[in-house]
Amino acid sequence: MTEDRFTEKISLWLDDQLEAREVVELKQHLAECATCRQTYEGMQQVDRLFRLAGATLAAPAPGFTRRVEARLAQPLQLWQLGLAAVALLLGSLFFIGAVAFFGGLTLVNLSNSLLDTGLLFQGLVTVIDSADTARYLWSMGALFLRTSFVTIQQPVFWLGLGLAIILTWLWLRVMQLLSQRATAPADLML
Amino acid sequence: MQNAIPFGQPLSMTSVATEAKLKPQVSPEKQTQERDWALAAQKGDRAAFMHLVDAFQRPVYNLCYRMLGDAPEAEDAAQETFLRAYTKLDTYNPTRKFSSWILSIASHYCIDRLRQRRHQTVSWDELPPWRGVPALEPQPEEAALTREAHHAVHALLDTLPPDYRAATILRYWYELSYDEIAETLETTVSAIKSRLFRARQMLAEAAQQADVHPPASR
Numbered sequence: 354m355t356e357d358r359f360t361e362k363i364s365l366w367l368d369d370q371l372e373a374r375e376v377v378e379l380k381q382h383l384a385e386c387a388t389c390r391q392t393y394e395g396m397q398q399v400d401r402l403f404r405l406a407g408a409t410l411a412a413p414a415p416g417f418t419r420r421v422e423a424r425l426a427q428p429l430q431l432w433q434l435g436l437a438a439v440a441l442l443l444g445s446l447f448f449i450g451a452v453a454f455f456g457g458l459t460l461v462n463l464s465n466s467l468l469d470t471g472l473l474f475q476g477l478v479t480v481i482d483s484a485d486t487a488r489y490l491w492s493m494g495a496l497f498l499r500t501s502f503v504t505i506q507q508p509v510f511w512l513g514l515g516l517a518i519i520l521t522w523l524w525l526r527v528m529q530l531l532s533q534r535a536t537a538p539a540d541l542m543l
Numbered sequence: 544m545q546n547a548i549p550f551g552q553p554l555s556m557t558s559v560a561t562e563a564k565l566k567p568q569v570s571p572e573k574q575t576q577e578r579d580w581a582l583a584a585q586k587g588d589r590a591a592f593m594h595l596v597d598a599f600q601r602p603v604y605n606l607c608y609r610m611l612g613d614a615p616e617a618e619d620a621a622q623e624t625f626l627r628a629y630t631k632l633d634t635y636n637p638t639r640k641f642s643s644w645i646l647s648i649a650s651h652y653c654i655d656r657l658r659q660r661r662h663q664t665v666s667w668d669e670l671p672p673w674r675g676v677p678a679l680e681p682q683p684e685e686a687a688l689t690r691e692a693h694h695a696v697h698a699l700l701d702t703l704p705p706d707y708r709a710a711t712i713l714r715y716w717y718e719l720s721y722d723e724i725a726e727t728l729e730t731t732v733s734a735i736k737s738r739l740f741r742a743r744q745m746l747a748e749a750a751q752q753a754d755v756h757p758p759a760s761r
Contacts, residue, residue: 360740360744361736361740363743364736364739364740364743365736365740367743368714368721368739370721370736392744392747395747395748395750395751396743396744396746396747398747398750398756398757399699399743399746399747399750400743401757402692402695402696402699402750402755402756402757403696403711403715403746404715405692405757406692406693406696406715406716407715407716407718409693410601410602410605410716411601411604411605411608411609411617412600412601412604412605413600413601413604413617413618413621414618417596417600417604417618417621417622418593418596418597418600420622421593421596421600421622421625421626422593422596424622424626425589425626425629
């Protein structure tokens with residue numbers, strides 16, 4: 354409708370967005386159309402009221418900067434989140450490792466693998482009885498290597514490790530979202 | 544209509560700014576300093592960021608207050624705006640005015656809060672009493688509007704949907720151009736033209752219903 358076209362132009366006129374010829378055209382229409390003239394008067398009244406109101410900015414209560422600084426400084430430093438992540442990772446690995454170890458023992462017994470339960474305990478006894486420190490350490494190292502070799506052959510170990518990594522990542526993201534702040538910009542950008 | 548001005552003479556922004564010089568203009572030097580603070584804050588200088596909080600607390604708070612209509616809620620929203628800005632500093636583009644960027648964060652946050660409130664546009668009769676009054680810093684010269692008139696303005700703003708309200712506030716309180724408002728609200732210029740037009744229509748209808756008029760010219 355023609356009236357809609359002109360009423361939209363009233364809003365643009367109030368913001369000095371019309372060209373000179375458009376202003377002339379609009380004024381001519383307002384002189385002839387009572388409806389648009391009424392619309393103009395209403396918008397113009399509101400425009401004046403809001404321009405006067407817009408001259409004043411509301412201010413926060415004193416101490417605003419201090420309050421923002423206090424919120425920035427508050428919780429969860431990076432080291433605390435790191436410590437929580439390490440604890441979660443170690444705990445997850447310990448649990449998965451235990452499951453893998455006992456699962457590995459079961460598989461060993463079934464498949465007559467390198468690491469036999471009896472050999473494991475015999476090895477431990479030998480290490481504990483040995484008076485030679487160097488051989489003690491070497492034997493312990495060999496024992497752990499053999500245990501690890503069997504453990505890492507178990508698919509459940511890798512599944513557990515992946516799960517632990519995912520859980521740690523989720524933990525850090527949750528802490529980031531809960532705090533919604535960081536000690537320095539770009540922290541915790543995972 | 545009472546206090547009507549002949550339709551050949553709409554007020555310009557210049558004449559209103561002369562009428563009530565309550566908002567200081569930001570000099571280019573000041574803008575450069577603010578940009579330097581932002582760049583320093585991006586590198587981890589928290590003191591520089593606190594300078595920015597000092598410089599922009601009033602514009603940010605004002606926007607939150609005009610959007611949310613409640614002083615305590617505006618305080619919380621303003622604080623949250625700065626916290627979000629702090630965590631998103633790496634996304635700030637130094638070629639853009641910091642004021643535009645921070646007001647963008649404030650606008651979107653307030654729009655989201657209003658939508659969470661499930662705030663519906665209300666008629667004049669349904670409006671609740673005004674909640675909390677912030678400091679409107681009395682000026683040496685006579686205030687352009689009385690407190691009651693400010694309340695009326697807020698009541699009119701309450702009748703607008705969040706998107707329309709944000710565009711209206713940015714236009715009248717910050718004197719942003721259509722391009723700047725579009726950049727702040729992350730939309731197009733034609734969308735801003737449409738929102739301002741529809742907002743003025745709605746405000747005019749609400750003002751007529753409530754018989755609200757601007758004060759007489761002196």
